[in-house]
Amino acid sequence: DVKVTQSSRYLVKRTGEKVFLECVQDMDHENMFWYRQDPGLGLRLIYFSYDVKMKEKGDIPEGYSVSREKKERFSLILESASTNQTSMYLCASRPQGSYEQYFGPGTRLTVT
Amino acid sequence: AQKITQTQPGMFVQEKEAVTLDCTYDTSDQSYGLFWYKQPSSGEMIFLIYQGSYDEQNATEGRYSLNFQKARKSANLVISASQLGDSAMYFCAMRETNQAGTALIFGKGTTLSVSS
Numbered sequence: 001d002v003k004v005t006q007s008s009r010y011l012v013k014r015t016g017e018k019v020f021l022e023c024v025q026d027m028d029h030e031n032m033f034w035y036r037q038d039p040g041l042g043l044r045l046i047y048f049s050y051d052v053k054m055k056e057k058g059d060i061p062e063g064y065s066v067s068r069e070k071k072e073r074f075s076l077i078l079e080s081a082s083t084n085q086t087s088m089y090l091c092a093s094r095p096q097g098s099y100e101q102y103f104g105p106g107t108r109l110t111v112t
Numbered sequence: 113a114q115k116i117t118q119t120q121p122g123m124f125v126q127e128k129e130a131v132t133l134d135c136t137y138d139t140s141d142q143s144y145g146l147f148w149y150k151q152p153s154s155g156e157m158i159f160l161i162y163q164g165s166y167d168e169q170n171a172t173e174g175r176y177s178l179n180f181q182k183a184r185k186s187a188n189l190v191i192s193a194s195q196l197g198d199s200a201m202y203f204c205a206m207r208e209t210n211q212a213g214t215a216l217i218f219g220k221g222t223t224l225s226v227s228s
Contacts, residue, residue, distance in 0.1 A: 033215060040121075042203060042220040058215065090157065094214075099145050099207055101216060103157035 003027070004104035006091055012110045019078040021107050023091030031094040032074035033101065034058075034066065036087045043090060049074055081111045114139045114208050118219035125194050125226055132179070133189040133222050135204030141165075146187040147205040147216065148178065150198075157203075163187060194226045 007022035023032065031050050035043040035058075045058030047066040055066050063085060067075045074093075078085055088108050092101040115138040125131040137146065148160040163171045163178045171178045179188040191198055201223050205216040 031214075035218075040220060042116075042118075043205075043216075043218040045215050045217070048215050059217075088155065092157075099147075099162060099214070100159055102159075103149075106155040108155075 004091060004093055004102050006089075006104040006107050008107050009105060010108050010110075012112065013078075013081050014112055015082060017078075017081050017111075019081045019109070019111075021076040021078075021089055021091075021109070023074045023076070023093075023104055024072050025074075025093040025102070026072065027093065027095065027102075028071065029093035029102075030071070030096040032068065033092040033094070034064075034074065034076045035090045035092065036060070037090055037106075038087050046076065081109075083111050085109065086111045114141070114144075114206055114217055116204050116206050116217055116219035118204055118222050120222045121220075122223045122225065125224065127196060127226060127228050128193050130190060130192045131194055131224065133191070133202050133204075133224065135187045135189065135219060137185050137187060137204075137206050139185075139206065145207045146178070146180070147207070148176070148187075148189045149203045149205060149218075150200045151203065151221075152200040160202075161189070191224075194224075196226050196228060199224060199226045 004025045033048040034046040049055045049068040065077045091104040094101045117136045144165045146163045150158045161173045175192045177190045201221045203221045204219045
């Protein structure tokens with residue numbers, strides 16, 4: 001079975017802190033994605049990566065950056081967390097040539 | 113720009129009844145794909161069903177079927193014989209391809225509540 005793991009299920013951070021959300025997949029997938037989910041807005045794509053060291057902006061990249069130094073790991077970075085970044089963050093991966101995305105369990109981030 | 117619309121914020125159904133969750137989409141691409149995902153209260157996203165734009169038959173997976181009407185740009189999910197465990201949020205999504213790769217765009221979701 002494909003497994004996508006995220007470093008924390010729940011995280012509480014203070015305004016202005018630098019926050020790292022980690023995502024690891026164990027199936028050698030080329031493509032990885034970060035979404036945020038907010039009530040009434042569905043899932044919105046923040047960034048995605050189709051190869052090591054490659055990244056592309058999604059629909060809402062402002063305030064975020066990403067890092068993909070190894071194929072299995074895709075990190076989302078909040079350089080200076082703000083309260084409007086309080087949300088559920090979902091990571092996903094997808095193999096090349098397939099359309100199905102496999103999701104991690106999500107990280108619920110609260111910024112106070 | 114591509115867009116997914118789910119107009120039903122919430123749906124209520126009794127056990128064993130069938131239910132249809134609506135999804136309409138907008139795209140100028142000829143080749144596209146449509147997905148449905150289920151998200152229980154625990155938060156994980158579970159893939160349910162996929163329909164390609166060139167697939168002639170409607171996709172089916174067990175109790176789930178996708179009513180694909182290309183001319184109307186709709187891709188409704190039909191759940192037959194609802195069960196209590198079907199209570200969850202359901203998302204319709206479409207794959208979007210640009211020069212960098214393929215990602216999914218999601219609708220806002222529909223919350224399904226199944227009662228006994």
